[in-house]
Structure formats: structure tokens, C-alpha cells
Amino acid sequence: GVTDANPLPGDWIGEMWGAGRRFGGCVIDGGRLYWFLCAKGPADGKDSDTRAALTRATAEFPDYVRQAVKDTPVSAIRRDDIRDRPPVTQWGRGRTTLLGDAAHPMTPNLGQGACQAIEDALALTDLITEYGPTSDALRRYERFRQPRANAVVKAAHQIGRIAHWSTPTGTRVRNTLVRLTPASVLVRQLRASWRLPQTTS
Numbered sequence: 001g002v003t004d005a006n007p008l009p010g011d012w013i014g015e016m017w018g019a020g021r022r023f024g025g026c027v028i029d030g031g032r033l034y035w036f037l038c039a040k041g042p043a044d045g046k047d048s049d050t051r052a053a054l055t056r057a058t059a060e061f062p063d064y065v066r067q068a069v070k071d072t073p074v075s076a077i078r079r080d081d082i083r084d085r086p087p088v089t090q091w092g093r094g095r096t097t098l099l100g101d102a103a104h105p106m107t108p109n110l111g112q113g114a115c116q117a118i119e120d121a122l123a124l125t126d127l128i129t130e131y132g133p134t135s136d137a138l139r140r141y142e143r144f145r146q147p148r149a150n151a152v153v154k155a156a157h158q159i160g161r162i163a164h165w166s167t168p169t170g171t172r173v174r175n176t177l178v179r180l181t182p183a184s185v186l187v188r189q190l191r192a193s194w195r196l197p198q199t200t201s
């Protein structure tokens with residue numbers, strides 16, 4: 001959802017993990033709040049009453065989260081299923097290949113779908129520049145990109161599973177582990193995922 005009202009503290013950006021549900025978001029356009037709420041549900045499910053469904057789904061979150069959701073007009077809320085699939089190792093044949101979500105659809109849990117699509121585009125450009133518009137360049141691109149992109153698909157899936165643990169024991173263990181993880185470990189992981197691999201030999 002997107003709302004003009006932003007009851008969240010300051011320039012808040014982040015995620016809150018509840019029991020089987022997650023709320024997150026950030027400030028956009030210098031003031032509006034973009035938020036998302038992930039919850040388990042049947043595939044292709046629809047809510048007959050969006051407002052009531054959101055009230056139920058945000059019950060465990062702080063007041064300002066409930067307020068943000070309440071302040072968002074239903075017309076500014078979009079509901080989607082989230083899908084991924086196990087990574088595949090054939091992205092193309094002959095003079096065709098794929099990039100982005102077509103090659104490696106992933107859950108948005110790491111915020112990496114578009115990032116990986118951009119990395120694909122850069123690698124493809126580099127390799128076509130070096131090897132010409134040939135099948136060889138496309139196979140080199142696939143060999144270069146698959147280990148990283150497919151690893152991100154798996155990592156995003158795993159994070160989603162953990163983030164959506166819903167039993168009281170599971171959520172307690174998860175929250176304790178997250179709390180005990182030193183910031184330096186998170187920074188190291190972020191650096192690794194944001195470092196742009198070099199394509200050329």
C-alpha cells in the first residue's frame with residue numbers, strides 16, 4: 001500500500017516480523033509511506049473485505065503500523081500472490097537467453113529481484129561486447145550469472161520460510177537469534193550481496 005499519511009517514526013525503513021506475518025516499508029517521494037504486509041494464505045486467494053483482513057493481519061503490530069494501514073485508501077492497496085520456483089540451469093538455447101525474473105523468479109525477501117536483473121543486463125552487455133552477438137557469449141553469460149542469481153533465489157526462499165515461522169517456540173527462537181546476530185555479520189552479508197561481480201576475464 002501507499003499512503004500520504006506516515007505515522008511511522010521519522011524516516012523509518014525496515015521490517016517487523018510477527019507470527020507468520022511481516023510488515024515492512026519505507027518513505028518514498030520525500031513523505032509518503034510505501035508498506036507491505038506478507039501473510040500466508042491460499043494461492044490466488046481474495047479477501048472479500050480488504051479492510052477487515054488487514055485489521056486482522058496487523059493485530060499484533062504496533063499502533064503506528066495499524067494506523068498506517070488504516071490510513072491507506074483501499075484503492076491504494078494491491079494484493080498479490082508471491083511465487084518463486086526452484087532455480088533452473090537452462091536459461092536459453094542457441095541465440096536466445098533470458099534475464100531477470102524470466103530466468104530466476106525469486107521471492108522479494110532480500111529485495112534482490114530487480115538488482116539481479118540489472119546485474120544480468122550488465123554481464124550480458126559486457127560479454128556481448130567481448131565475444132560479439134554470438135551463442136557463445138550467451139552461454140558464457142548464463143555460466144557466469146547462474147551461480148550467483150540462483151544462490152539468491154535459494155537464499156530469498158529460505159529467509160521467507162524463517163520470517164514466516166508462526167509457532168510460539170519458532171518465533172521466540174528466531175527473534176532471539178536475530179537479536180543476537182552481530183551487526184557486523186549483517187553488514188558483511190549486505191556487502192557481499194551488493195558487490196558487483198566482474199565479468200571480463
Ligand SMILES: Cc1cc2nc3c(=O)[nH]c(=O)nc-3n(C[C@H](O)[C@H](O)[C@H](O)COP(=O)(O)OP(=O)(O)OC[C@H]3O[C@@H](n4cnc5c(N)ncnc54)[C@H](O)[C@@H]3O)c2cc1C
Nearest residue numbers: 036080099100101102106108110111112113114115116117
Ligand atoms: C512486492 C515486491 C517487492 C519487490 N521489491 C524489490 C526490491 O526491493 N528490490 C529489488 O531489487 N527487487 C524487488 N522486487 C522484484 C522486482 O520487481 C523484479 O525482480 C523485477 O521487476 C524483474 O524485472 P524484469 O525486467 O525481469 O521483469 P518485469 O519487471 O516483470 O518486466 C517484464 C515486462 O515485460 C512485459 N511483458 C510481459 N509479457 C510481454 C509480452 N508478451 N510482450 C511485451 N511485453 C511483455 C511486462 O508487462 C513487464 O513490463 C520486488 C517484487 C515484488 C513483487
